[in-house]
Amino acid sequence: MRLAVTADLHGFLPDVPPCDVLVIAGDLTPAHDHDVAFQARWLDTTFRAWLQAVPAEHVVAIAGNHDFVFERAPETVPTDLPWTYLQDTGTTIDGVRFWGSPWQPWFFDWAFNAPKGDTDETFLRERFAVVPDDTDVLVVHGPPAGYGDRTSTGMSVGSAAQLDLVRRTAAQLCVFGHIHEGRGDWQLGPTRLINASAVTLKYALVDEPVQLVELSRPD
Template identity: 40%
Template sequence: MGSLPHSHKIIIAGNHELIFERENDLARSLMTNVTYLEDEEVVIDGIKFYGSPWQPWFYDWAFNLPKGELLRKKWNLIPEDTDILITHGPPYSILNRNDWGNEQKGCEELLKRVMEIKLKVHAFGHIHEDYGSKKVDKTLFVNASICTVYYEPINKPIV
């Protein structure tokens, strides 16, 4: 990723990136020419980005927290003046439906925080089946999942 020609590359971990949760220092040392955000912010050209990998408990993968207070504490770390939020998972009810029972898999606590902040953009993935974008009020929500639920990379990047 560090060899891509883009001036700025911001990444977060997700549920498959176990090394970032278990060996964070090692994982960070392996990355070059990228900005990794884990409950952190970065300002680039006057735009404040905040990134976080957490999600409601999902099997036994990385960056899981039980619904409720622990997730609320993580989302309350998001600064009020954030312009662009990057999370692994979606907020509840927005681009968060899976194919198995058409269930909404997003995080209720994340939705509450996102609505408080009034972001310009909230980008996420995790729910592969609900790829796309949607404007709610003044916030553009982007489910940028490139792969299908079967890990086939068929969706185009959303830029």
């Protein structure tokens, strides 16, 4: 299975190479306007047209910490977009099992934050507990601890609960973003970890905002 993966589009809608599944790991909407009515209109117009044109058989996506409309006014998100939106839910495509979750440790006063002061990550562990052990692709917004999680100030802000999730499921792939300057690609046992942020720290589009990944289908 050929996947095209990206994250942190922030309103940029880049060219997508032909693929079986396009995976978007959150922060879809433009960064300059967090108004939920604006975000809902943008999803229904500009984003819809882009989704309809991408050369992907399927699109799987989650929200991110800038996508307030999915948390604060989910009833206004168009229900007929040509994609599969995951929010603590999963889907199976050609035998490959995807699971998506938008939550991350508290990070400023943005969307899909765990409670501030939840140092044991109890909130996140409760949400990740329902992820099936046989998940093939994890689509999450923030990074697991130690992988693409270092900010420009030198702080590591990844989630220990998410790292435990990666180890438990031994998924083939974990796609995330959130920390733009942490963009990169790692291997942790059987799991390929990709911080697929499409923009830089200053919200400029990177040279290759969509990456191709070949994934083996389960027997």
